[in-house]
Amino acid sequence: MNAKRAIPVREKNIVLIGFMGVGKTTIGKLVAEKLYRDFIDIDQEIERDFQMSIPEMFTQKGEAFFRKTEKEYIVHMCEHTKGKIVSLGGGSFQQEEIRKKCLEHCFVIFLDLTWENWKERIDLLLENRPILHNRSIEQVKQLFNERKSIYALHHLRVETDNLSAEEVADCIVDALNPGGELYQS
Numbered sequence: 001m002n003a004k005r006a007i008p009v010r011e012k013n014i015v016l017i018g019f020m021g022v023g024k025t026t027i028g029k030l031v032a033e034k035l036y037r038d039f040i041d042i043d044q045e046i047e048r049d050f051q052m053s054i055p056e057m058f059t060q061k062g063e064a065f066f067r068k069t070e071k072e073y074i075v076h077m078c079e080h081t082k083g084k085i086v087s088l089g090g091g092s093f094q095q096e097e098i099r100k101k102c103l104e105h106c107f108v109i110f111l112d113l114t115w116e117n118w119k120e121r122i123d124l125l126l127e128n129r130p131i132l133h134n135r136s137i138e139q140v141k142q143l144f145n146e147r148k149s150i151y152a153l154h155h156l157r158v159e160t161d162n163l164s165a166e167e168v169a170d171c172i173v174d175a176l177n178p179g180g181e182l183y184q185s
């Protein structure tokens with residue numbers, strides 16, 4: 001017999017995934033306000049604890065160190081917190097352990113955006129996203145497509161093209177149906 005209890009989604013962390021610059025942090029904060037929940041941005045937690053920005057961490061300690069650190073923080077969040085709204089760095093879901101933990105413990109929402117709309121934002125992102133440095137636009141597009149197949153593992157997808165952050169947050173809140181009960185086994 002499967003004795004696993006269906007868990008109301010309101011008891012789980014809600015995790016936002018998607019490509020860098022899609023609006024995970026802005027939208028996550030809005031969802032947290034609307035649902036009266038705490039918000040955690042994993043990259044901001046790392047920056048605060050290590051007293052350095054993510055680009056500085058890439059330069060001073062290397063990407064491998066950053067990836068190991070983000071894995072530790074995300075696994076800890078999955079295992080030790082609940083009921084929070086969490087924004088993940090766009091590359092984190094490429095790590096299998098992170099994917100597994102999030103999909104097992106959390107309600108994972110993929111914020112989707114088409115390449116055509118994403119590429120309009122690239123100039124705003126360049127300075128603070130070391131992953132974009134030394135890559136041609138074709139290489140960034142390839143990464144975008146590779147990651148899209150990884151983000152395909154989720155519990156809910158929200159198309160964000162042509163929507164404001166506020167509208168996306170409202171879509172998420174409606175989908176979670178806080179007045180009723182959304183259960184997940």
Ligand code: S3P
Binds near residue numbers: 089091092
């Ligand atoms: C990264 C995305 C960034 C940050 C780091 C690496 C990536 O987060 O974690 O620069 O590999 O896509 P955002 O998705 O919040 O930009």
